[in-house]
Amino acid sequence: MTGEEMKRLAMELVSNAGQGNIAxxxxxxxxxFVLEQMVRQPDGDYSAEGTRxxxxxxxxxxxxxxxxxRSGMNLSFDLALxxxxxxxxxxxxxxxxxxxxxxxxxxxWHLQFSGGKICLMREFYDTALGKWLMEG
Numbered sequence: 001m002t003g004e005e006m007k008r009l010a011m012e013l014v015s016n017a018g019q020g021n022i023a024x025x026x027x028x029x030x031x032x033f034v035l036e037q038m039v040r041q042p043d044g045d046y047s048a049e050g051t052r053x054x055x056x057x058x059x060x061x062x063x064x065x066x067x068x069x070r071s072g073m074n075l076s077f078d079l080a081l082x083x084x085x086x087x088x089x090x091x092x093x094x095x096x097x098x099x100x101x102x103x104x105x106x107x108x109w110h111l112q113f114s115g116g117k118i119c120l121m122r123e124f125y126d127t128a129l130g131k132w133l134m135e136g
Contacts, residue, residue: 003082010087010111018073020065030117070096
């Protein structure tokens with residue numbers, strides 16, 4: 001698989017995940033897929049805190065995207081880089097919560113491929129804004 005193909009599939013996965021489109025996401029990820037949200041405790045404990053999600057948990061979470069937003073996360077991409085089996089995407093969201101709050105966040109996603117499917121996704125974003133969206 002070429003770097004361009006991997007970048008296209010990575011953007012396809014992230015875009016569809018942001019819209020809660022489970023049917024489009026499921027075929028792109030491997031059975032061993034893991035999402036790691038790169039969240040850390042604000043009090044100085046920088047170990048991961050409940051941020052690893054296996055394939056089934058991740059797909060289940062995507063169903064909630066439609067419950068949190070009026071029309072999905074509406075993700076756009078500023079830059080895509082490929083190196084070996086890895087893709088890095090930089091982008092942003094433009095969403096509105098069910099309660100009417102505007103949610104615009106910045107992201108970096110690191111996706112790793114194995115056997116033509118995505119096996120790992122690390123997501124970096126402003127977690128305070130993410131919590132704010134889920135509250136409103």
